[in-house]
Amino acid sequence: xxxxxxxxxxxxxxxxxxxxxxxxxxxxxxxxxxxxxxxxxxxxxxxxxxxxxxxxxxxxxxxxxxxxxxxxxxxxxxxxxxxxxxxxxxxxxxxxxxxxxxxxxxxxxxxxxxxxxxxxxxxxxxxxxxxxxxxxxxxxxxxxxxxxxxxxxxxxxxxxxxxxxxxxxxxxxxxxxxxxxxxxxxxxxxxxxxxxxxxxxxxxxxxxxxxxxxxxxxxxxxxxxxxxxxxxxxxxxxxxxxxxxxxxxxxxxxxxxxxxxxxxxxxxxxxxxxxxxxxxxxxxxxxxxxxxxxxxxxxxxxxxxxxxxxxxxxxxxx
Numbered sequence: 001x002x003x004x005x006x007x008x009x010x011x012x013x014x015x016x017x018x019x020x021x022x023x024x025x026x027x028x029x030x031x032x033x034x035x036x037x038x039x040x041x042x043x044x045x046x047x048x049x050x051x052x053x054x055x056x057x058x059x060x061x062x063x064x065x066x067x068x069x070x071x072x073x074x075x076x077x078x079x080x081x082x083x084x085x086x087x088x089x090x091x092x093x094x095x096x097x098x099x100x101x102x103x104x105x106x107x108x109x110x111x112x113x114x115x116x117x118x119x120x121x122x123x124x125x126x127x128x129x130x131x132x133x134x135x136x137x138x139x140x141x142x143x144x145x146x147x148x149x150x151x152x153x154x155x156x157x158x159x160x161x162x163x164x165x166x167x168x169x170x171x172x173x174x175x176x177x178x179x180x181x182x183x184x185x186x187x188x189x190x191x192x193x194x195x196x197x198x199x200x201x202x203x204x205x206x207x208x209x210x211x212x213x214x215x216x217x218x219x220x221x222x223x224x225x226x227x228x229x230x231x232x233x234x235x236x237x238x239x240x241x242x243x244x245x246x247x248x249x250x251x252x253x254x255x256x257x258x259x260x261x262x263x264x265x266x267x268x269x270x271x272x273x274x275x276x277x278x279x280x281x282x283x284x285x286x287x288x289x290x291x292x293x294x295x296x297x298x299x300x301x302x303x304x305x306x307x308x309x310x311x312x313x314x315x316x317x318x
Contacts, residue, residue: 006219006246013096013109013132015042017241018052021209022061023216033212035205036237037061039077039136041069043097043129053077054237071123074134079116082139084232089139089168090115091175095122096183096240097132111183113137113175137179138229138237143167147181147239148194148228152206152221159199163192182227201236202228222247 007016018040021033039053051064051074078093095112110130114122122134140146145164150157162181165188166173181189205228210221225243228236 006217008213008217008244009246011243012098012107014241014244015044015049015131015133017244018042018061018133019050019063020213020216021238022052022063033061033208034059035061035209036235038138038237038239041074041134042132043134044131046129048074075120075123078134078136079119080136082232084139086139086168086232090171091137091179092116093119093134093137094179095132095134097130099130109183111176111180113179115175133240135239138231138239140168141230141232141234143169145179145181146192146229147183148198148202148230149182150202150206150226150228152203152210152224152226154220154222157203157206159194159202161192161194162189164189198230198236205236205238220247221245 008014008020018037019042021035021037036054037052039051041051042049048069049065051069052061054060055062081087081092082089091113093114095114097110097112098107099110100107109132122129142163144166145168146161148159148161150159164179164181166178168178170178176184177188206224206226209226210224214220221244223243223245224241226241227239229239230236
């Protein structure tokens with residue numbers, strides 16, 4: 001992460017998004033964000049950094065850290081079977097991690113899906129757990145796995161959906177082949193229709209998140225990409241984010257540089273050779289000084305004529 005970037009900003013699997021969803025404003029005991037996330041364990045440096053989950057009792061995201069994160073409790077929560085038609089579904093969790101290609105040095109995201117046995121092995125026997133998220137699988141409200149992508153900006157939000165081409169319960173195929181959408185090969189999924197009421201709700205979630213981030217961090221998001229799923233109860237769950245950009249202030253040049261033709265100048269002005277602008281690197285202008293990059297020389301010349309004195313005496317200094 002380069003100097004000046006925010007911890008949330010980046011591309012790939014963004015592990016910090018759950019912390020900022022959980023974070024509350026100073027002196028605020030509860031949050032009205034109302035964005036549901038599945039039970040998610042964030043891994044960093046081979047250890048669980050935080051466990052985030054939605055609390056139906058409190059209607060908000062809760063967090064466990066340090067000794068509160070118990071392997072047995074994680075396994076019990078993530079391995080729970082869903083009710084309804086998919087009670088016998090083998091998929092219980094996913095693990096998305098950042099890994100570096102040994103040959104090229106490029107960083108990429110690896111996705112794994114676990115059944116109950118594979119989840120237990122991951123939690124108890126795997127020696128290396130790369131930076132990423134372990135997340136409870138959200139059973140969709142259809143026969144095929146579906147993921148919704150939202151690309152948000154302050155002016156427009158694009159909502160699209162991809163549906164896996166294979167049946168979720170068709171065990172002729174591997175778990176990966178049955179559940180991947182955006183995170184897998186393009187031939188494993190196809191574009192699908194997004195219901196208008198779902199699109200509207202997802203846009204509302206995006207807006208609430210950006211407002212929440214502005215209120216807690218006092219900086220604005222300029223662009224982000226989020227992924228959602230609708231479960232069997234028609235609840236919308238925010239799964240993960242693949243990209244976030246933070247807006248930054250830019251300097252405004254309120255003094256465009258002009259040059260006056262000599263034929264329009266008096267002889268005195270020609271002798272003074274004041275046809276351009278005096279560029280000042282750091283004019284003293286109080287709290288708004290950083291918004292200005294230059295001061296026109298005619299302003300200094302006018303003050304010199306009115307007040308007298310040399311140009312150096314009237315130059316704005318730090």
